[in-house]
Amino acid sequence: MSAGLLGGVSLLASLFFSVLGLAFSGLAYRFRDTRYLEAAKRAAPLVFAGLAAAFLALEWALITHDFSVKYVALHHSVKDPLWVTLVTPWAALEGSILLWATLQSLYTWLVSRAAGKQLDVWRAPIALATLFGIQVFFVSVMVFMVNPFTAVAQPPLDGNGPNPLLQNHWMMAVHPVLMYLGFVGLSVPFAYAVSSMVVRRYQSWVHETRFWTLVAWGFLTAAIFAGGWWSYEVLGWGGYWAFDPVENASIIPWFLATAFLHTVQVQERRGLFKAWNFSFITLAFAATVFGTFLTRSGVIQSVHAFASGPIGVVFLGFLLLVLIVGFGLLSKVSAELKDAGEIRFNSREGALLGGALLFGTFAFVILVGTLWPLVVEAASGAKVSVGAPFFFQVSIPLGVALLLLMGAGPVLPWRNAGTQVRRNLFYMGLSLGLGTGAGLALGLSLGVSLALGLFLYNLAAVALMFSQGIAERGTSLKISALQAFLELAATNKRRFGSHVVHVGVALAGLAIAVSQTYRIESEKTLRLSEVWNVAGLEVRLLPLTLQEESNRQAIIAPLKVRSTSRLSWGAGGSYQPRLNFYPSSRTPLAAPHVRYSLFNDYYFVLQEFDRDKGAWATIRLIVTPMVLWLWISGALIALGTLYLLLPNAAGFKKGATAPSA
Amino acid sequence: MRRFWPLIVLALGGLFWWGMQRPDMNALPSVLIGRPAPDFTLPVMFPYRASWGQSFQLSKHLGKKPVIVNIWASWCKPACYDEAPHLQAAWQEYQDRVLFIVIDAQEQDGLTFIRLFGLAFPQVFDPLGTVGVDYGMYGVPETLLINREDRVAGRHADPLDPAGFDKLIQKVL
Structure with missing residues (x-):
């Protein structure tokens, strides 16, 4: 059996079992019969098996250079290194939908295992029907519109390989998969929310989906950082975010999912904000579909866009369906969701709602900025673009407000603020003032000084909470401070994990402010052996070399760099920025050579070179402070999320016995 | 909000629908429209030399019938590969009334492409890409239309389907 045939048959089988799963879920709901539910549950692993087989078939076709499969002929070359071949399934539209559907079926299968147990028999049919419905959509799109296994009548002997940008850095093996894991993961809390609204049980789903939301949020966060890192290392402009x-x-689903993660705590604890939670999760999941629609419809031009085609229309339909289902159900049950409790502004729940509203506002303004060119063109026919300056202008006040609330929120107790809290807030305010003042005294810009103050303010918040918790436990149990700390960390992982995430976010805020403000950029055309004195460095160009690699040729401009100032200590040594020439691209791709340090990054890019004699090269140097700390903050957030998830395995089981409201 | 959400969803849907229906999302205004077509002389690809000579000079063919200039590249997948059969079909339909001339960057790659699709209209190659510069090309494939008055009458920066070719050519017939 050929890979193409196996893939095609596997896709058809998974479509069949998805439809079957959807039908059995519907019957289970209609007739309140658990036998149908059992049948639906059995369909879930079969769909996953079918899609996993199809995915492996595509990998097989790529590894064996089976150019009779159109996808392989268009996006693969025999010259591709093995790692490029293995990541080619997500290099283009058809394969990326297959990856999406495979991950979706994996989540559906995992959720189906909880059906009838933690997910009660009333809600399980609807939750499974929602997930099977999403699956039917994705598999149908593949079977009827963008089949990755379409055959070629006359297979070529070799193809062109994937987009060179995807071959230029190993991060491309990671970033899209993380993004899809995050996007697809949000379908689970959405399915639970839909089932809760249909069955009118509004409380227990928030406990049960916390694990899933955190998993999806963690992957989405990791994906955004990985994408930033890829952009920094590959695109050669020395930046990590362009508001493309x-x-x-x-980032829109990330903001909405973050808002949801915060308001959901209030519902868990006090049963408030039910309507907010249903809205946020519907919007977060719809935003993932919106992102997919944008990349596949060509409605807005972007560097990320896949080829546009008829698929845009079906994704638009799917997006509207998600919004109609989510908000249609919400408006039907909204009368039953009125909050019965009081919310004080200076309480934890007040801060959580405030934070969620800020995240929601952030998502909204970014959405407006993204769609503005389309709105203007529809209204007046003029073509405008909304660039990074707009987004920076709106991001700064919102970011500052979020960092302020992030520090204060966890310090505030539930319901009411007491004397100790006021003292804590005073110390935090003092840290903010001292940090900002110190920054200004050192001659830093106002923005960076404020970022420094906010970072210290958040550190102070976490330190105060740690120290008070340790002191209380140490005194009451008569144990050492270290033991008290270890016990607290082990027993209250949720709290400690969120502190780590918050420190990571505060550090990211500082790193972004510093790296955006103090960036030095310089460019010079150097002749061989010519010396360039720049940014405390002495840069000398050595003879250019040509390197042949299986899938590309590279021109390397070796640089001998000597540090001539105390500030650039550690930047000396040799650098090898290069231009990679891929057969499928007329323009070469720059591969910068970056040296990371705790202070500055030294980023050399080969811009152009003498193609006749190799006698000169144009070199660009970008020195950016604190970028390494941005990646460290990403790692901290990921670790904090992992730590948060640890007790959740136990909490997840506990949730099974929790009474539903 | 309870009453307004359907309106918001409807407005968003309408906006996106309109966004996708725009006739040519990649349309870029060309200053050349209505101006005389820049001339070029390029070497003719080997299979067409018997009928067209060693080189092709645009100005020698202007004024008799409208000209379609299609610029493509053999590395441009899948767009140029999708367009090639439609280009061949358009040539078969309009060859008596319109002159088709197709430009590629490299002769060797171009020949492989021609063998694959059996393209029958004259092809020339432009290794330095000067035509692209003269015509302010956006990307490949790109199709330019020159009318009988030697002026640029239309430009399309995307693969054309049969309807697209018809619509473009009908402008000058």
Whole structure:
């Protein structure tokens, strides 16, 4: 059996079992019969098996250079290194939908295992029907519109390989998969929310989906950082975020999911904000579909866009369906969701709602900025673009407000603030003032000084909470401070994990402020052996070399760099910025050579070179402070999320016995 | 909000629908429209030399019938590969009334492409890409239309389907 045939048959089988799963879920709901539910549950692993087989078939076709499969002929070359071949399934539209559907079926299968147990028999049919419905959509799109296994009548002997940008850095093996894991993961809390609204049980789903939301949120966060890192290392402009429409489309669900993660705590604890939670999760999941629609419809131009085609229309339909289902159900039950409790502004729940509203506002303004060119063109026919300056202008006040609330929120107790809290807030305010003042005294810009103050303010918040918790436990149990700390960390992982995440976010805020403000950029055309004195460095160009690699040729401009100032200590040594020439691209791709340090990054890019004699090269140097700390903050957030998830395995089981409201 | 959400969803849907229906999302205004077509002389690809000579000079063919200039590249997948059969079909339909001339960057790659699709209209190659510069090309494939008055009458920066070719050519017939 050929890979193409196996893939095609596997896709058809998974479509069949998805429809079957959807039908059995519907019957289970209609007739309140658990036998149908059992049948639906059995369909879930079969769909996953079918899609996993199809995915492996595509990998097989790529590895064996089976150019009779159109996808392989268009996006693969025999010259591709093995790692490029293995990541080619998500290099283009058809394969990326297959990856999406495979991950979706994996989540559906995992959720189906909880059906009838933690997910009660009333809600399980609807939750499974929602997930099977999403699956039917994706598999149908593949079977009827963009089949990855379409055959070629006359297979070529070799193809062109994937987009060179995808071959230029190993991060491309990671970033899209993380993004899809995050996007697809949000379908689970959405399915639970839909089932809760249909069955009118509004409380227990928030406990049960916390694990899933955190998993999806963690993957989405990791994906956004990985995408930033890829952009920094590959695109050769020395930046990590450009507010490109599709970057925006990935951050909008992240903001909405973050808002949801915060308001959901209030519902868990006090049963409030039910309508907010249903709205946020519907919007977060719809935003993932919106991101997919943007990349595949060509409605807005972007560097991330896949080829546009008829698929845009079906994704638009799917997006509208998600919004109609979510908000249709919400408006039907909204009368039953009125909050019965009081919310004080200076309480934890007040801060959580405030934070969620800020995240929601952030998502909204980014959405407006992204769609503005389309709105203007529809209204007046003029073509405008909304660039990074707009997004920076709106991001700064919102970011500052979020960092302020992030520090204060966890310090505030539930319901009411007491004397100790006021003292804590005073110390935090003092840290903010001292940090900002110190920054200004050192001659830093106002923005960076404020970022420094906010970072110290958040550190102070976490330190105060740690120290008070340790002191209380140490005194009451008569144990050492270290033991008290270890016990607290082990027993209250949720709290400690969120502190780590918050420190990571505060550090990211500082790193972004510093790296955006103090960036030095310089460019010079150097002749061989010519010396360039720049940014405390002495840069000398050595003879250019040509390197042949299986899938590309590279021109390397070796640089001998000597540090001539105390500030650039550690930047000396040799650098090898290069231009990679891929057969499928007329323009070469720059591969910068970056040296990371705790202070400055030294980023050398080969811009152009003498193609006749190799006698000169144009070199660009970008020195950016604190970028390494941005990646460290990403790692901290990921670790904090992992830590948060640890007790959740136990909490997840506990949730099974929790009474539903 | 309870009453307004359907309106918001409807407005968003309408906006996106309109966004996708725009006739040519990649349309870029060309200053050349209505101006005389820049001339070029390029070497003719080997299979067409018997009928067209060693080189092709645009100005020698202007004024008799409208000209379609299609610029493509053999590395441009899948767009140029999708367009090639439609280009061949358009040539078969309009060859008596319109002159088709197709430009590629490299002769060797171009020949492989021609063998694959059996393209029958004259092809020339432009290794330095000067035509692209003269015509302010956006990307490949790109199709330019020159009318009988030697002026640029239309430009399309995307693969054309049969309807697209018809619509473009009908402008000058």
